Amino acid sequence: MEHDLMLCGRILLSVIELEVTDGIECQVYMAREIKTGEIVALKKIRMDNEREGFPITAIREIKILKKLHHENVIKLKEIVTSPDGNKYKGGIYMVFEYMDHDLTGLADRPGMRFSVPQIKCYMRQLLTGLHYCHVNQVLHRDIKGSNLLIDNEGNLKLADFGLARSFSNDHNGNLTNRVITLWYRPPELLLGTTRYGPAVDMWSVGCIFAELLHGKPIFPGKDEVGCSLLMSFLLVGIVGEILLTKCT
Incomplete structure (x- = not known):
């Protein structure tokens, strides 16, 4: 059964598949735009714990x-x-x-290795x-495989800007270090810094690159301490091998 959604008093969409993803962070549905027949994705804006109106994170x-x-x-449409009058009563959705x-879904397929x-x-x-x-002064702050969307033609798009923040090169204000999924979080955030820039995204990109080559995450720590120790051991090991080679 399809359920209509409204925009400015006119029918815009019909939901045709429920819960493409249903995680802790968000619910995403597949829908069809009635006028054009185009398939789109709907991301529900969570209002559960909002007592003071529209959530600031969604506005951002x-x-x-x-x-x-x-x-x-x-692209946000x-x-x-x-x-x-339907099960989505009062819901607000980003189209x-x-x-x-x-990328994670593709990588997790049995026997899958990217060329x-x-x-x-x-x-x-x-x-x-x-x-x-970055040129437009936006930090993504959550680069990971599940936020890299790919179509059947191999086109990749950055998605899920829920943790993104605008920044300026001359702004020295503090930012939260409780961002970026743990396995892709850079050392400076694990160590508590609150002043950072595009480099934190680039660390995550490096983790993605290594994961694609290696076939699995390279820093799969269970907590912040575990990730920090794993990074330290790997880096010290690399340095140790270089020094040993030079000494011999």
């Missing part, structure tokens, strides 16, 4: 996405609300272009999209 995400227009950044896969040309293609698109964000 919408504001950032509205100013970003690039082939490797997911509309904001829609659901009318009374995005639909992408067929995410070198595929890795080059994905990394070029990731770096191009992220460079565009």
Whole structure:
């Protein structure tokens, strides 16, 4: 059964598949735009714990996405609300272009290993999209495989700007270090810094690159201490091998 969603008093969308993803952070649905037949994705804006109106994090995400227009950044098409009379009553949704896969989903397929040309293609698109964000003074702050969406033609787009923040080169204010999924979080954030810039995104990109080549995450710590120790052992091991080679 399809349920209509409304925008400014007119029917815009019908939900055709429920819960494409249903995680702790967000719910995403597949829908069809009635007028054009285009398939789109709906991301529900969580209002559960909001007592003072529209959540500031959603306002920030919408504001950032509205100013970003690039082939490797997911496109925000509309904001829609659901009318009374169906199971989505009172819901507010962000409407995005639909992408067929995410990088983590592809990588987790049994026996899946990306070829070198595929890795080059994905990394070029990731770096191009992220460079565009940084030039426009936006930190993504949550680069990971599940936030890299890919269509059936191999086009990659950066998605989920829920933790993104605008920045300026002359701004020295503090930012939270409780960002970026743990396995992709750089050492400076693990050590507590609150002043950082685009380099934190680039560390995450490096983790993605290594993961594509290696076939699994390279810093799969269970907590912040575990990730810090794993990074230290790997880095010290590399330095030790270099010194040993020079000594012999």
